[in-house]
Each structure stands twice: as structure tokens, then as C-alpha cells.
Amino acid sequence: MSLEVRLCGVRLRNPTVLAAGVLGTSPHILKRVYDAGAGAVTTKSIGPREREGHPNPVVVEFECGLLNAVGLPSPPLEESVENLRRAVKLVKGSVIASIYGETAADFRHVASLVSEAEPAMVELNISCPNVEGRIPALNPAESAKIVGAVRDVVKQPLIVKLSPTDTFTIKEVARAVVDAGADVIAAVNTMPAMVIDVDFGRPVLSNRRGGMSGAALRPIAVRCVYDIYEEVADANVPIIGIGGVSSGRDALEMMMAGASAVGVGTAVLKGLDVFKRILAEMEEFLEKRCLSLAEVVGMAHGR
Numbered sequence: 001m002s003l004e005v006r007l008c009g010v011r012l013r014n015p016t017v018l019a020a021g022v023l024g025t026s027p028h029i030l031k032r033v034y035d036a037g038a039g040a041v042t043t044k045s046i047g048p049r050e051r052e053g054h055p056n057p058v059v060v061e062f063e064c065g066l067l068n069a070v071g072l073p074s075p076p077l078e079e080s081v082e083n084l085r086r087a088v089k090l091v092k093g094s095v096i097a098s099i100y101g102e103t104a105a106d107f108r109h110v111a112s113l114v115s116e117a118e119p120a121m122v123e124l125n126i127s128c129p130n131v132e133g134r135i136p137a138l139n140p141a142e143s144a145k146i147v148g149a150v151r152d153v154v155k156q157p158l159i160v161k162l163s164p165t166d167t168f169t170i171k172e173v174a175r176a177v178v179d180a181g182a183d184v185i186a187a188v189n190t191m192p193a194m195v196i197d198v199d200f201g202r203p204v205l206s207n208r209r210g211g212m213s214g215a216a217l218r219p220i221a222v223r224c225v226y227d228i229y230e231e232v233a234d235a236n237v238p239i240i241g242i243g244g245v246s247s248g249r250d251a252l253e254m255m256m257a258g259a260s261a262v263g264v265g266t267a268v269l270k271g272l273d274v275f276k277r278i279l280a281e282m283e284e285f286l287e288k289r290c291l292s293l294a295e296v297v298g299m300a301h302g303r
């Protein structure tokens, strides 16, 4: 059975996508993930200038997920772009370049260099909760301004990654970025959260606050994807559903909410075989019910 999907003309051999950042930027790691079965791989977000990121500890596991406050550590921009160029050559499938910036001008500068490295798509990370300042994705006008600033310098389909932090404004933000030129929406990034070490009476992460991912994020992400689908389905804007996906049933749930492809992040940390397992489980489910992948997308919206 074919699990191939197309996102704005870009062919993915299957709907699973390595989510941004979880495994870093090394071209060899991205190749290993693609070879392990992912339909596409996303780089760690590439920023406008060198950044140290936060001191350790930057990751903590809890019962049903992970908190991270890596703080977007970045090498100099030229080095990141060179890494991206190598990844595009090495990976025999679609590489998505994720980028971030502090201002719309930053995003434009990074986007123009990254686009020249010929990734299959460019993803705007306007939703990271772990850097100083605001999350642009919480504000429709600010989000639209960033999309507008990069649109004419990006030759590829443009993905905009949204935040689950305010589920009540996510429809407005989705509409605003689509009107400003987004081709695809990715939802969601991590959710601001905290874990306190009760023995020490202090937050575990050096940054105190972190972004939550993994199983606990899944129902929130499903709701976000469901809402975004209601808002943008008419405009034919595909959604990449991300948040807590670790099985075929999780992936199908995300697609029934409206996603055309599914990002996998935290689950990858338990082993790269997750992609093959998700795909085998999806295939078994679809075959048993005589359904095609396309029929599943948005299925939960039926009355």
C-alpha cells in the first residue's frame, strides 16, 4: 500500500517527518534518520548568529514526556548553512530547513541564505518557548509580519510552526500566516512548563522553565491540529501534526484531526526504529479497514 504524500508538490515517501531540533543538525544524523524510514527530516532551527544555548541541565524526563530548555544553541550562520548544504546532498529525500530569528529582519536574512542551500521546504520556528522575549506565534499580526518578511526570499514551500501555548488564538494565528503566504502549517512546538525537584526545592532545568513534549502534549496538539484544520482546510493548506506521536495509532489520530503528515520528536530518543513501527501499524490499520491515507485526513470532522 502506498503511504506516499505530497505537501505543496513536495513528495514524501511516507507521512512521518523528523521534528526539528530533537537530534541536532549533523548531516550524518539526518541521513541516518532518513535511512531508518522517516519520510522527511527537519534540521535543528538555524539562527542568525552564534548562540551558546542554556547551561546544563537542559533536559528532564517526567512520567509522560520531556521538558527541554536547550535555548537554541547555534554555530555561526555560515557554518549552519554549510551543514544544511551537505545534508541536502547526503540525504536521499526531503530535508526541511528550520530557521528562527529574533526579529522579522533576522528571519529574512536567515531565510534568504537557507533557501539558496536548496532544502525541499523552509520551516519558520516562530514558536520556541525557550528564548528570551515573546513567542511571536502567540500574536497574529507579529506572526504575519515574519511570514511577509521572508515570503519573497524563499523559493521553496514555506512551513510555519505554531505554538500550543494559547489554544484559543491558534485559529487566528493560522489564518494570519496563511493570508501572509504560508503554504503549510506545522503544529505544534513545545508547551511552556516546569518540573521542580522536591528534594532540592528548585526547578530542575537551569533555565527553570522549559518546553514540554512527548505523550502529555499529544491531546493538546490534536486539538490544535483539529482547530487549524477547521480554519484552513478550505484554503487547501496542509498541516504537519506534531506532538507526542510514538505509534501508528497516534499518527492516525493526528491525521484524523486534519494532519497530512506527522512529526515525530521525543519518541525518536527511544530509538530510530520508531518510524518503521509507526508505518507498519498505520498500514495494518488502513488495510484492515480498506482505507487510503487520504481518506483518513480530517476524518474526525465528519458528523
Ligand SMILES: Cc1cc2nc3c(=O)[nH]c(=O)nc-3n(C[C@H](O)[C@H](O)[C@H](O)COP(=O)(O)O)c2cc1C
Binding pocket: 019, 020, 021, 022, 043, 044, 045, 059, 066, 068, 070, 072, 098, 125, 128, 161, 188, 189, 190, 212, 213, 214, 215, 217, 242, 243, 244, 245, 263, 264, 265, 266, 267
Ligand atoms: C530537545 C528538543 C529540541 C528541540 N529543538 C527544536 C528546534 O530547534 N526547533 C523547533 O522548531 N522545535 C524544536 N523542538 C520541538 C520539536 O520539534 C517538537 O515540535 C516538539 O518536541 C513536540 O513533538 P514531540 O512530542 O514528538 O517531541 C525541540 C524539541 C526537543 C525535545
